[in-house]
Amino acid sequence: MKVILTSDHGGVNLRKEIADLLTELNIEFVDTGCDCEGSVDYPDYGIPAAERVANGEFDRGILICGTGIGMSISANKVPGIRAALVHDVFSAKATREHNDSNMLAMGERVIGPGLAREIVQTWLGTEFTAGRHQNRVNKISDYENK
């Protein structure tokens, strides 16, 4: 599995924590986040990362900003992206099983590093259930393609 990881200035610290986790898990990843001291604009990081998941260069993407909200809104504008804003382990599992989410968004100002690590491990390790959920995901793709 190849993962793209990115953040704006609001997510730098949590992004570094998640980069460490991906290294520990031996997961191949590219980090395109900012090392900025000043303020940047989250769409400038979230949208290019989402495009690289949508075009198949990466299997999954992890997006971090202050709240995770701006990143998830931005990524979900890219056709083919199902970005889930997640701050609990239950939702991390459910969004993989039910939504086949291909991007995960989290907020550094919302949760701590320990929970974020658990969320990422759960999200990366859970398979899509398909079945009745496939039909629902197909309806999202159909809307994008109409």
Ligand code: RB5
């Ligand atoms: C930056 O201050 C902050 O607005 C951004 O990181 C994010 O939380 C936006 O949704």
